[in-house]
Amino acid sequence: MFPVINWNLVSLEVLMSIILVGLTVLDIVLPKNTQKDWLGLLSFIALLGLIAFWLTQGALRGVTFSGMFVMDPLAWFFKAFFLVVMVFIFAMTREFFKSLGERRNEFYLLLWLALIGMCLIASSADFLMLFISIEVLTISLYVMTAYLKTDKLSIEAGMKYLILGSLAAGFFLYGISFLYGAAHSTHFGVIEYFCRTHAMSSMTLFALVLIFAAVSFKAAAVPFNLWVADVYQGAPTPVTALLSVGSKAAGFVVLMRLFFFVFNAWHPQWSLVLAILSAITMTYGNLIAMFQTNIKRLLGYSSVAHAGYLLMGLAAGTALGAAGINYYLLGYLFTNLAAFMVIVVFSMAAGSDAIADYAGLSRRSGILALGLLLALVSLAGIPPLAGFFGKFILLMAVIKSGYVWLALIAAANIVVSFYYYLMVARRVYVDPPAADAAPVVVAQGLRLLLIFAMAGIIAIGIFQGPFFNAALTAIK
Amino acid sequence: MSLFFFYFFAAILIAACLSVVLARHPLYNVLSLVVAIFALSCLFVLLEAYFVGMVLLLVYAGAVLVFFLFVVMCLNLNALPLMQPAQKQLQWFGALGGLMFAGTFLLAMKSFLAARAMGPSSIRGTIEAVGKILFTNYLLPFELTSLLLLVAVFGIVSLAQGALSTGKER
Numbered sequence: 001m002f003p004v005i006n007w008n009l010v011s012l013e014v015l016m017s018i019i020l021v022g023l024t025v026l027d028i029v030l031p032k033n034t035q036k037d038w039l040g041l042l043s044f045i046a047l048l049g050l051i052a053f054w055l056t057q058g059a060l061r062g063v064t065f066s067g068m069f070v071m072d073p074l075a076w077f078f079k080a081f082f083l084v085v086m087v088f089i090f091a092m093t094r095e096f097f098k099s100l101g102e103r104r105n106e107f108y109l110l111l112w113l114a115l116i117g118m119c120l121i122a123s124s125a126d127f128l129m130l131f132i133s134i135e136v137l138t139i140s141l142y143v144m145t146a147y148l149k150t151d152k153l154s155i156e157a158g159m160k161y162l163i164l165g166s167l168a169a170g171f172f173l174y175g176i177s178f179l180y181g182a183a184h185s186t187h188f189g190v191i192e193y194f195c196r197t198h199a200m201s202s203m204t205l206f207a208l209v210l211i212f213a214a215v216s217f218k219a220a221a222v223p224f225n226l227w228v229a230d231v232y233q234g235a236p237t238p239v240t241a242l243l244s245v246g247s248k249a250a251g252f253v254v255l256m257r258l259f260f261f262v263f264n265a266w267h268p269q270w271s272l273v274l275a276i277l278s279a280i281t282m283t284y285g286n287l288i289a290m291f292q293t294n295i296k297r298l299l300g301y302s303s304v305a306h307a308g309y310l311l312m313g314l315a316a317g318t319a320l321g322a323a324g325i326n327y328y329l330l331g332y333l334f335t336n337l338a339a340f341m342v343i344v345v346f347s348m349a350a351g352s353d354a355i356a357d358y359a360g361l362s363r364r365s366g367i368l369a370l371g372l373l374l375a376l377v378s379l380a381g382i383p384p385l386a387g388f389f390g391k392f393i394l395l396m397a398v399i400k401s402g403y404v405w406l407a408l409i410a411a412a413n414i415v416v417s418f419y420y421y422l423m424v425a426r427r428v429y430v431d432p433p434a435a436d437a438a439p440v441v442v443a444q445g446l447r448l449l450l451i452f453a454m455a456g457i458i459a460i461g462i463f464q465g466p467f468f469n470a471a472l473t474a475i476k
Numbered sequence: 477m478s479l480f481f482f483y484f485f486a487a488i489l490i491a492a493c494l495s496v497v498l499a500r501h502p503l504y505n506v507l508s509l510v511v512a513i514f515a516l517s518c519l520f521v522l523l524e525a526y527f528v529g530m531v532l533l534l535v536y537a538g539a540v541l542v543f544f545l546f547v548v549m550c551l552n553l554n555a556l557p558l559m560q561p562a563q564k565q566l567q568w569f570g571a572l573g574g575l576m577f578a579g580t581f582l583l584a585m586k587s588f589l590a591a592r593a594m595g596p597s598s599i600r601g602t603i604e605a606v607g608k609i610l611f612t613n614y615l616l617p618f619e620l621t622s623l624l625l626l627v628a629v630f631g632i633v634s635l636a637q638g639a640l641s642t643g644k645e646r
Contacts, residue, residue, distance in 0.1 A: 017623075065616035106634035113627050120620065129617045136623050143631035178584060206584035 006064040009071040012054060012079060013119055019046050020112045027105045039108045040094045047090060051083045067187055070125035077474035078122040078253045085246045086115050088337040091449050092238040092344045107147060114140040118250045127176045127186040137250060138165050145235040157234025164227045168217035175210030178203055188262050195265040219251030221307040222281040232300030237347060240296055241340035244303045249329050252310055259314055260322055267317045275315035275406050282308025282413045290420045295343055296353050302379060305417060306332060309394055312410060316397035319475060324393035326471035331386025334456030339375035341450050342368045349440040355424055360433025365440040369428050371450045378457045380421040381414050386460035478522055489515035502548045506541060513537045525601030
């Protein structure tokens with residue numbers, strides 16, 4: 001009658017919930033006028049502890065809570081991914097919200113909730129469960145996006161994100177309802193069996209399109225990418241970083257679980273659609289990114305373009321494509337977070353996100369300039385950095401699946417993207433700084449983390465073997 | 477007999493929904509929505525989903541829409557023109573998008589009807605049955621809604637904090 005619950009499988013989520021409750025109580029108990037950032041410090045330590053714990057749990061396998069919650073290598077990989085992302089985000093938040101006083105405490109709690117939401121997304125094995133996990137992540141992101149209440153851009157970003165996000169949620173539920181009508185269940189296992197035993201009808205195609213559209217909202221891919229630039233620009237920079245890496249990866253773990261496992265039997269029907277969407281997404285992102293003057297908007301459109309590259313792995317629909325997505329996201333994590341760390345430090349010092357103000361950064365702070373250069377070059381995909389090998393695997397995957405035209409479009413796009421990434425690099429290294437420009441000071445902790453990210457970009461690019469193996473085992 | 481009631485309430489539902497979209501005065505929009513939800517909950521009762529029908533009535537018609545009504549009356553909104561001049565240029569795109577959606581939807585419905593006509597679910601939609609499923613099979617999603625509520629609380633606290641004081645400064 002009552003389901004048997006295997007608590008080992010949900011240990012990470014339970015630990016995180018306990019930490020969340022503990023921090024909430026601490027927030028209430030702590031004296032309001034304390035200057036020390038206790039919550040940020042404790043969150044940081046707790047995260048490092050969780051990562052250490054999670055690395056020992058690599059062999060966890062199984063299903064619990066009546067099949068709602070699945071623990072497999074894919075879930076393990078992405079939970080580790082989200083934990084590492086959060087280490088960077090917390091460090092950025094501590095820097096960014098120095099001036100915010102006590103309001104930053106609630107921000108930390110929202111970050112923890114977003115983390116729990118992302119981890120649950122990685123483990124969802126039922127559409128109902130998936131919907132609630134996605135909403136936990138998305139609603140905390142709505143609040144965090146509008147967090148700078150006195151900043152008009154932040155409010156506008158929060159509003160746009162909320163409206164489009166609700167629309168996406170509506171699409172998602174509508175799609176699920178059609179799928180439920182066909183398969184008589186919301187459980188992934190049952191729907192997977194249904195897909196194997198039934199041909200795709202126009203009803204299930206309709207459901208698939210709606211669900212894909214809704215998840216592409218998280219992944220920032222066409223057709224639900226219109227929020228990207230304004231929200232990236234207006235949101236507090238740590239939130240932008242979380243959106244561009246954490247939320248995107250959450251979108252892709254859902255897409256991978258759905259299209260590689262659940263709808264796998266219908267692969268011939270949807271792979272062409274995904275290939276076309278991938279081509280549109282990357283071309284759109286790259287073309288518009290060329291004309292941006294704000295670095296956060298530039299990275300916003302670049303994030304759309306990267307969603308396009310990642311969709312190639314999905315269109316390929318093979319194990320190589322899936323491993324390519326994992327590997328690419330791993331490189332993207334260090335690359336994009338390095339760029340956003342530079343942006344946080346620079347915008348705190350210079351009070352601007354305009355690309356023109358980055359002129360001569362190399363003479364104001366060597367480490368920031370080097371970090372940004374490495375990130376941009378890796379995003380552009382120049383060997384031997386992480387971005388190059390990730391793109392290489394994805395291109396190989398689509399060519400092997402017979403989409404040579406997609407590989408050609410992607411290659412043309414990569415060449416186009418060199419232009420705008422290297423324009424920023426040229427500003428940083430070649431252009432002279434403004435006359436009144438002072439050196440930018442980087443706090444010790446952030447400097448360490450930035451060096452760690454740069455080491456990650458180089459290591460993933462040069463020592464591909466172990467990282468590619470990790471990406472490959474994650475989909476077994 | 478139940479077929480007659482189905483068509484009866486379905487007709488009311490469609491008429492009320494049209495009036496939600498087309499009525500000019502915000503007050504009528506909200507009131508039509510109340511009627512729509514009432515008709516919808518009757519349809520659920522016909523499907524023997526008593527619990528869903530009741531919850532729909534209590535939560536939406538009872539609480540949420542009355543709240544809407546208060547807001548509309550407090551704001552003292554007047555009748556609005558059906559379309560703003562700026563929207564007129566967009567209406568062709570809207571019509572095109574709507575037609576595409578309707579076409580796909582009709583196709584989907586066709587295969588839905590061809591599949592099988594579904595009767596009421598084998599599980600009776602009483603509170604007992606819903607509760608049993610909620611606390612066994614759907615225990616985890618049910619517990620996770622507590623996280624959703626927590627997000628909402630944090631969000632409201634952090635966004636509304638100090639809202640009154642900034643109002644004073646102005």
